[in-house]
Amino acid sequence: MTSGSRHAINADSVARHTLQNGATLLVYPNPASPSVAIGAYHAAGAVLETRETAGLASLTADALSRGTQYRTYLEFSEELDRVGASLAFHADTEYAALGGRALAEDLELLLTLSTDVLANPTFPNDEVGRVREQTMTVLAHAEDNPGSRASRRFRELLYGPSSPNGWPEDGYAATVREFQADDLRKFHARAYAPGSLVLAAVGAVDPPAVRDLAERTIGAWAPAPGAVTKSGWREALAAADAPRAAPAEPRREDIAIEGKTQTEFLLGWMGIRRTDPSYYATIVANFILGQLGLGGRIGSNVRDTQGLAYHASSYAVPGLTRQPWSIRAGINPANVDRAIEASLKEARQLADTPPDDEELRLSKQALVGSLPLRLERNDGIANILLMMERYELGLDYLGVYPDLVDAVTADDVRDATAAVVANPAYTLVTAGPELRGV
Amino acid sequence: MDDVREHALANGLAVLTREVRTAPIATFFIWYRVGARDEPQGMSGASHWVEHMMFKRTQKLAPGDIGRMVEGVGGTFNAFTYEDATAYHETLPAEHLDLALEIESDRMLNAVFDPDDVEAERTVIISEREGHEASPMFRLMEAVESTAFKVHPYGHGVIGSKTDLRSMTRDDLFGHYQRHYGPGNAVIVAVGDFATDDLVTRIDQHFGGFPAISQPTSVAEREPAQDEARRVEVHHPGPFPVLMLCHHTPERTHADCAPLLVLNALLSGPPSGPFGGGGTLRTSRLYQRFVASGIAASVGADVGVNIDPSLHRVVVILHPSGAPEPIEEAVLDEIRRLHDEAPSQAELDRVVRQTYAKRAIALESVTAQAVQLGMLEMAASWRLAQTLTDDLRRVTPADVQRVARTYLREPARVTGWFLPAAANGAAA
Known part of the structure; x- marks a missing residue:
């Protein structure tokens, strides 16, 4: 099975270098493009915060560019906007990240600004106040949105209160409204350090020149004493991943939101880590269950055959920690139970019976054959380089990926599905108008 | 292109x-x-x-x-x-x-x-x-x-x-x-x-073997000119107030479209949608006025790229407790500024530079290129993809002021508010 990409992304074409401060640099030259993309991840995700400070990592990342020792927020924005470039920072549960785009001649600007913002933020009080208020508005929207409400509650139930995976990345109104600039400064001093940072640059660039430039910018960032190290981050991830006793029985919660006409449901189980040997069987299984065409078997049943929903799909999210395998759909309240039953039936069917050869072949070919589409844009390539580094897959990973997918058998698909969804104790959350007669 | x-x-x-x-x-x-x-x-x-x-x-x-x-x-x-x-x-x-x-x-x-x-x-x-x-x-x-x-x-x-x-x-x-x-x-x-x-x-x-069909008759009657400002309010449960302040604008083939695109770039950012831009720049007039100052949660503006006369829209999302009146007045103040002061040539040069860079990045994928060509061909002509930069470069400060006064005027205005309300219609 071949992926057919014109890009030969491998250990020969990707320049990998450890900078003087321990950060990792990955460079892939794509001379066909006039632009450059940079991307990076590092430790400062929600795994370094506590339940009492839920949302602190996210607010810190959002406020990072709002003022540094050398630039005001307006000056930072002006330097980017003048040349049509963009640079943004955010934090997820497992890590914090940045992404930037510019014409290739402006790579130095992107790296200079990235370094200044990561290393020297001052978190001015007034700017932190504005970002906090914006976050409160985002949280108000999440409270009002059925999909967001279902998703947030689902994770709380699945992981419990002691894992950062169980609380929302952007926190709760009750925690966020208390954050002061000094809380962000302290979190930055503790969680931002170059040792765990991996930076990728892709576009019309010359790798040796990028390496020199990166040494002068990101490479010159000295960590604060006591800041998190790479191993400290891995320990925090392991703690967030601590196994939680599975529920003995299915659990369900229905959330009523005023003024809504449609119910969103999220139904799922604790899944696996990206590094689990059954990962490839799982992504093939998920593709069959809830992706192929317009939502796989679930979409075919719930949408095409029964006409119950506009969207109905399943998701197996990759992560450094165990992540859910879930099914979600938007349904008229009168049909919620029918759609849930149909979804469960499809999941259990795949856990019982291996897929036929044609369904298996199509799904595997789709997962492999779509690779060139993901490598078309510089930011797509940068994301794949970062993914290969994050999961320690090696720079030759894209060469072996087709074989890893191709090796998945029909029995592997059934077994990977059974290992997760055969558990009768699923977690289910619905959100929308008040349900009658449930 | x-x-x-x-x-x-x-x-x-x-x-x-x-x-x-x-x-x-x-x-x-x-x-x-x-x-x-x-x-x-x-x-x-x-x-x-x-x-x-x-x-x-x-x-x-x-x-x-x-x-x-x-x-x-x-x-x-x-x-x-x-x-x-x-x-x-x-x-x-x-x-x-x-x-x-x-x-x-x-x-x-x-x-x-x-x-x-x-x-x-x-x-x-x-x-x-x-x-x-x-x-x-x-x-x-x-x-x-x-x-x-x-x-x-x-x-x-x-x-x-x-x-x-x-x-x-x-x-x-x-x-x-x-x-x-x-x-x-x-x-x-x-x-x-x-x-x-x-x-x-x-x-x-x-x-090639398919028979030609007769061109369908258009049902799109021309909208009569609006001669009085209109206002609409939606009261419904929701998280925050939203303002959508619109003015009628001409069809995409009209010569005033390029100056309107420049005007909109000053308000929010380079031409978006089929032109490949998108998003509100943080140095734009609206972002500085509403978001950088902290009086609103987000802001954006766009010009319709349509076959028939469409709308220019400014959208402001307020903080949950934000008061509507000052926000609406501030948007009108930005519009008055466009009426009263022609922008500088340096501001217009900057729009052209930003547009070039944003499009170079946005059009990296074959899919994005095909969307641009097709959408422009539907609205007017795919050749706009070729001429956009030159079209924008020819716009003068006086053109921007003229189209502001021509289109962004009170009788052509439609002001819409989403105002959060309890389920029974009372204010939340």
Whole structure:
């Protein structure tokens, strides 16, 4: 099975270098493009915060560019906007990240600004106040949105209160409204350090020149004493991943939101880590269950055959920690139970019976054959380089990926599905108008 | 975009091609000149519903076949409907591009509209609409459009009203399909790794035998000029107030469109949508006034790129406790500033530079290029993709001030508010 990409992304074409401060640099030259993309991840995700400070990592990342020792927020924005470039920072549960785009001649600007913002933020009080208020508005929207409400509650139930995976990345109104600039400064001093940072640059660039430039910018960032190290981050991830006793029985919660006409449901189980040997069987299984065409078997049943929903799909999210395998759909309240039953039936069917050869072949070919589409844009390539580094897959990973997918058998698909969804104790959350007669 | 080639088959089917060899992939779009603007009274949402039916049964294909064909070789596919057009697309490994020709030539004329499929899709589309209804922005947009357009079909949304979605019949939809789907009402746009002459030959083999259809009669009556400011308020449970302040603007072929794009770039950012920009720049006038100052949560502005006269919109999302009146007054103040002061030449030069960079980045993918060419061709001409930078460069400070005074004036204004309310209609 071949992926057919014109890009030969491998250990020969990707320049990998450890900078003087321990950060990792990955460079892939794509001379066909006039632009450059940079991307990076590092430790400062929600795994370094506590339940009492839920949302602190996210607010810190959002406020990072709002003022540094050398630039005001307006000056930072002006330097980017003048040349049509963009640079943004955010934090997820497992890590914090940045992404930037510019014409290739402006790579130095992107790296200079990235370094200044990561290393020297001052978190001015007034700017932190504005970002906090914006976050409160985002949280108000999440409270009002059925999909967001279902998703947030689902994770709380699945992981419990002691894992950062169980609380929302952007926190709760009750925690966020208390954050002061000094809380962000302290979190930055503790969680931002170059040792765990991996930076990728892709576009019309010359790798040796990028390496020199990166040494002068990101490479010159000295960590604060006591800041998190790479191993400290891995320990925090392991703690967030601590196994939680599975529920003995299915659990369900229905959330009523005023003024809504449609119910969103999220139904799922604790899944696996990206590094689990059954990962490839799982992504093939998920593709069959809830992706192929317009939502796989679930979409075919719930949408095409029964006409119950506009969207109905399943998701197996990759992560450094165990992540859910879930099914979600938007349904008229009168049909919620029918759609849930149909979804469960499809999941259990795949856990019982291996897929036929044609369904298996199509799904595997789709997962492999779509690779060139993901490598078309510089930011797509940068994301794949970062993914290969994050999961320690090696720079030759894209060469072996087709074989890893191709090796998945029909029995592997059934077994990977059974290992997760055969558990009768699923977690289910619905959100929308008040349900009658449930 | 200098290397786009134009072709026309004898039956009227237009073809635009651009060879791009940076990746071994190609994208194939077919655009039909049918959207919300072509829907008569009582048939709002018909174009979008027809789009859904095109993934059902044809004389050759069963539901799900298209997904299996395209994804089975690693491709992606989808479709979308908007005010002026409906587009279907497949992006594929280049060696499989003929799959797109097979699919699109089949469903151009051979869709079946099985009655059971139509009924199943009715509830799917109502479900899609009910999903949108969760959004304050959707509710406000519907109210503003119906207030702004009393005659023209732009006054009803693309998804359609629930009343029409419940009452339209299979034959209504099939008639809409037969009137609007055919070679003379369509444009193919292909971008990617192929040899143009060979591709055009294959397109002719697949589509050349179809008879030309008569051009459908337009139902889009010209909207009478608005001579008095209009206002609409939506009171519904929701998280925060939203302001949508609009003014009527001319059709895309009008000479004032370039100065309006520059005006909008000063307010929020370089031309978006088919032009490849998008997003509000943090140094823009509106961002500085509303978000950097902390008085609102987010702000944006855009100009409609449509066949018929459309709207310029400023959208402000307030903080949950934000007071509406000062926000509306501040937007009007920014509009007065455009009336009173011509921008500097340096500001206009900066818009051109930003536009060049944003487009270079946004148009990296073959799919984005095909969207731009097709959407511009639907609204006016794909050649706007070639001339945009020069068009913007020719705009003078006086042009910007003139179009501000011409279009962003009170009688042409439609002001819409989404105001959170308890379920019984009382203020929340």
